[in-house]
Amino acid sequence: MKHTLCLLLSFATLALATPEKVESIAAVVDGKVIFMSDVMQAVIQSQSTPGFAKLDPKAQQLQVLQSMIDEKVVLSRADRDSIVITDDEIRSRVDQHIQMIASRQKMDAKALEQAIRAQTGMNMTQYREQLSTQMHDQMLMGKIRQRHIGVVEPTRKEVEKFYEQYRDSLPVQYNSIHVSHLQIKIEPDSLIVDSVRTLAKRLVDSLDQGIAWEVLAKRHSQDSSASRGGSLGYFRKGTLEPEYERAAWRLDLGQYTDSPVKTRFGWHLIRILGKKDDEIQTAQILLRTVPSALDSFHTHNLADSLRNLAQKGENFVALAKKFSSDQETSWKGGSLGWMERSELDSTYQNVIAGLDAGAISEPILIDDSWHIFRLDEARPSRSLTLEDDYAKIAEFAANMIGNAKLQKLTERWRKEVYIDIRLSRN
DSSP states (O other), rough: OHHHHHHGGGGGGOOOOOOOOOOEEEETTTTTEEHHHHHHHHHHHHHTSSSSSGGHHHHHHHHHHHHHHHHHHHHHHHTTTTTOOOHHHHHHHHHHHHHHHHHHHHHEEEHHHHHHHHHHOHHHHHHHHHHHHHHHHHHHHHHHHHTTOOOOOOOOOHHHHHHHHHGGGGGOOOEEEEEEEEEEEEOOOHHHHHHHHHHHHHHHHHTTTTTOOOHHHHHHSSSGGGGGEEEEEEEEETOOOOHHHHHHHHHHOOBBHHHHHOEETEEEEEEEEETTTTTEEEEEEEEEEEEEEEEHHHHHHHHHHHHHHTTTOOHHHHHHHOOOOOOHHHHTEEEEEEEEGGOHHHHHHHHHOOOOTOOOOOOEETTTTEEEEEEEEEEEOOOOOOOHHHHHHHHHHHHHHHHHHHHHHHHHHHHSOOOEOGGGOO
């Protein structure tokens, strides 16, 4: 079996050893048990961590256990913060992960299940259940970080300091390519936008007439939150769509917007469920504005005409700056920067694989946009630099800063939960 598949499957693979008659307990955290078998499994997986193998076996176990306790402590915040992960959210994430494996390995469902059984000893149902458990905790961790840390945006000075300190430890890129793109988003016709807004205004009238918010949300909202009456939970200031957030913060507790709010997702009705410090809890009724096939056809023709202009000598950078819908890259001429070919989504790989340096692809439909790609350059290997890889390095720096903040919070939260460490008694 391919090495890549082994790595992907290891995400949800646990040792299937014969259980002991009495499973020894390493620690109890807020009523949740950490078994000794889990500690030993984590010790095995940590052997490649720099310096870890030099520790004696007992020190390895204690170090791993402390990390596992920290994770349990953080997860215990979910109940205190009323953070919930729905079955639909988990099912969607599991589906995406399995589809990613199948796509990367170019396998159909039957071949993938056979590979999973060979690698893990589990059938697809067991694998999905195992994956669901891990996804649940992973998603909880993400929401807890979002709630208490928010988006970490290091300053230029912090990124430069991080780079100088850790530049020799940053990963080397292999089989690297520099790619640019021009994205044209398929926008719905104004008639569609107006008709959806009219429907949203009718829902406001229904609310004014006394129809319950929850009833309208469950019946009309085109979002996964509909089953919860549109409740999105708490979010820190600066983490929601700007238009949505501006409208929400102007409302008092219990109020809802007297007119629909437009974002890139569609038209929203917003209701305030709670406010505290710099956090807000909202519910929404979302009516999406979905483009028609004719809208897609017109957008494809525009993308194709721009490709023809670039092939005839028009400056690709100038075209991207003027026409690209991707605000994150249009200002720099559509540059996606350097990346390893393996980092590309399989759809991108298929498009770019046949391009020579300087060549431009045909328009390709990805999600809600038509894209044209240009392969700028290819190298066998390269080191990350501030000039070409600032965003990647900033992400590494942000992750380190976020982890440091989370560690301080964890040390405080440790004092708020019951922790019984039994490893030393074994």
